[in-house]
Each structure stands twice: as C-alpha cells, then as structure tokens.
Amino acid sequence: MLADLSVDYYVQLEQGRRVNLSPAALDGLARALRLDAIERDHLIRLAGGPAAARVRDTARSSVSADLTRLLELMADVPAVVLGPRTEFLAWTTTFAAVFDVESRVPAERNAARELFLRPEAPTRYRNWSALADDAIGMLRLEAGMNPGDRVLARLVGELSLRSAEFRIRWARHSIRQKAIGQTILDHPNVGELHLTYQSMQLPGPARCSLVAYTWDRASSTDEGLALLTSLDATTRAARAADAAKSTGA
Secondary structure, three states, rough: OOOOOOHHHHHHHOOOOOOOOOHHHHHHHHHOOOHHHHHHHHHHHHHHHHHHOOOOOOOHHHOOHHHHHHHHHHOOOOEEEEEOOEEEEOHHHHHHEEEEEEEEOHHHOEEHHHHHHHHHHHHHHHOHHHHHHHHHHHHHHHHHOOOOOOHHHHHHHHHHHHHHHHHHHHHOOOOOOOEEEEEEEEEEEOOEEEEEEEEOOOOOOOOOOEEEEEEEOHHHHHHHHHHHHHHHHHHHHHHHHHHHHHHOO
C-alpha cells in the first residue's frame, strides 16, 4: 500500500518474476522503504540488471603526477587516495606512519582487509564497528555500480570466507557514501589518536577519493603525530643511508 503497488505485482517483485520495473514502481518502493538519495540511486542501478554492469579497473592509473605532487605537499597530514574497492592507492608519509601501510604487501593494502582480516584491528581501532560498517557500505555501493567487477567479487568472496563478521554485515545490504567521520586509533607507539577524516571525490571515471585526516591542535593526538612523524623520518633517513652504502659497494 505504501508503495502504491498491487499485492500480485509486489509478490512478483519479491520472487524475481518481474523485470523492467517502471520508474513509478521504483519511486514507490523507494518511498515506502524510506530510502535516502544514495539508497534510491542504488536501487535503480540494481533494477537495471545485467545491462547495467560496467567493469572499471582504472583506479590505479587515476593517481596522476599532479595528485602525487599534492600528496607530497601534504606530507604532514595523514592522507590517502582510496580506490573504489577501498584499496590504498597512494598516501602521505604521515599516513604511512600512522597506519603502517608500507609494512604490508601491495595486495593487502586495503581498508576492508585491514578491518576484517587483521587480527588486532578490533582492538586497535576503538570505533571498529562503525568503521567496519562504513567499509561494507562502500563496497556494497560499488558492487551496485559495477556488478561485473570481477576484482571486487573476488575481494568480497575472500572476505566472506575468512571473516564471520564480514559475512554478517555484508548480509545486511547496507550502503554508505561517507564524506566525513572519525577514526579512534590505539597506536602501539604513541597511544590513542583521535582523527577526523573528510573524503573528497576525485574527478574521473574510477570513483577514487582523497581522504584527509585532521585533529585538534595542542592535544595528545597532536603530540602523538609529531612523535610518529619524527620517528618515521629517522627510519626513512636510515634506510636511505643503507641503500646508498649498498649501491656504493
């Protein structure tokens, strides 16, 4: 009744026997289910079926020289270019120091993998549950936009096999397009860090985002970040010196 659809029509929808839904029927369903704008667009894409499938595998090529230069200029800020499958594509040195991304092999540099497959993640991230829901929602949104994305399908399949928490949350079918949020991180070297992130959509077909983190000045987080960046700079300088010696030898 809320969707202004007949019982027979709605039963056919639930049983998958009704295809080519009219815009009016979709609007009625969105209204009855109280979907927001992002959820409504997701519903319309899903209703498009196989014809709506698009494969997008251009995320890594979207990190241009200008974007790389921007990250270099933002060296004191934790910032990362996030791909449509929540992969870390490029980052600042401060982001690497905070999130330890460079210690992992390239295939594991992914926010969803970090949250669901890293054993210490639920205790390291104090607001792990909220971050996990955000990651799931982003993957769901991307799956609706690109149902033919085989790389995304493999990622979802692996996470489903290896993480019961992922399976439970994935089954909820929630979608998210986060623009701002908070990360509370218990860093092993400097203690608790309170960071606020803002996500900005980058131009281009790959649907990548630039995610930058801010924090309160004159706080324990400010002191912790200063110490981390100092330690990271020392470590990088030592590595560079060792590499130079090895090359000279």
